[in-house]
Amino acid sequence: MNQPRYQRRKEDRPEEITAAALEAFAKNGYAATRVDEVAKRAGVSKGLLYLYFKTKEELFKSVVRSFVMPRIDTLIKIIETSDMSSEKFLRGPFLDFARQVPGSPISVIVRLMVAEGPKHPDLVQFYWDNVVSHGLGAINELLWHGVQSGEFQRSTVSEQPALFVMPVIFSVIFNLLFSKQPIDTDRLIETQIDLLISHLKGHTT
Amino acid sequence: MNQPRYQRRKEDRPEEITAAALEAFAKNGYAATRVDEVAKRAGVSKGLLYLYFKTKEELFKSVVRSFVMPRIDTLIKIIETSDMSSEKFLRGPFLDFARQVPGSPISVIVRLMVAEGPKHPDLVQFYWDNVVSHGLGAINELLWHGVQSGEFQRSTVSEQPALFVMPVIFSVIFNLLFSKQPIDTDRLIETQIDLLISHLKGHTT
DNA sequence: CTCGTTACTGACCCATGAGTCAGCAACTAC
């Protein structure tokens, strides 16, 4: 008859709260998100949230840890284990990954990092160590491999992995800001990859 | 003997306050900047600030107006009045402009927009109307001109002005976050422009 | 059905900072 007003589910709470926080941050950004709102989304009181996360900042850290690293690690695994040509990898798995980032939680994290990063140097360091350096390093290695095997020519392009990441980050930020005039993310990413590969294959100076 | 505690300098106040606001925003971001601090930096009381700017948001708009719009407008003027070839313009004035952005107040504004835009849709709209649409429009026109005159081939590149802006925005954000491992901004921008022009001049598919 | 443990609630506290306003003092005209 009388439904219990709540259930005790200690195990699941942190995960659920973290997911709710991602939603809220996605919608409003970090500073503008009320802890009350996160709690509400998680179907929980504010007090309970503070039992699991000491501060709002802890909550933020938890979101970063939960939603970014697994994705990047997966991609790096593919680079390391597969033996396809560099071009095949760039046009295949890498392009697929790049195209799906703008619609994934990673895009939210990117924005949060840009917004709150300067106030949380330790978080930025963590993000660099576990995500950025790995990602850029992997691309670097891939390009180096291409050059070594004679598939790509050595040039200034083959030494700047950022050229490959650029359109992804740019698209994420552009569309988060100007959602009213969205950019064609897929097209931008594809064009850039095409340009880069064209160059690396020696079709131009 | 008795120095006056302040001088009445109605003419200069708005400009000085705007400059102070830019400094404060650069240091702390929009939300984290206290109006009190801006006033202090400007050597003025908070009350006076509110005589010249109705709200904190007005203050922000004033910063954009003073430090961003003139730069963009100057660049557009050059496009419209000069009759140099599209390539010359891209390799000359445009490249110069792009290279100096990361060290200019514009980079501060970009960061602010990314970080706090979602909470202030009207600010985003203001920025779009007065800066982004003008800038992208100008590049579009330039590319179209190049195509019309036969200087450039028509392609997917000539229809995506964002390709030219991308490295600038990316550099600003990257270096803001990871100032410990800064990226070579000039090199990135130059490489991208080279790639794009190479393509547009028909050296590749 | 107890009774003890503890996951959970939500009303509360209080630091913060945007925005206000009554009065003061710098300047001007005479």
Add this chain to the structure above:
DNA sequence: GTAGTTGCTGACTCATGGGTCAGTAACGAG
């Protein structure tokens, strides 16, 4: 000088929201 104007001050109000804690009720053990 002195009276009028107005640029300017800074103490104030008040909404907001992060963080707390005394109490409540779900659940398990006996």
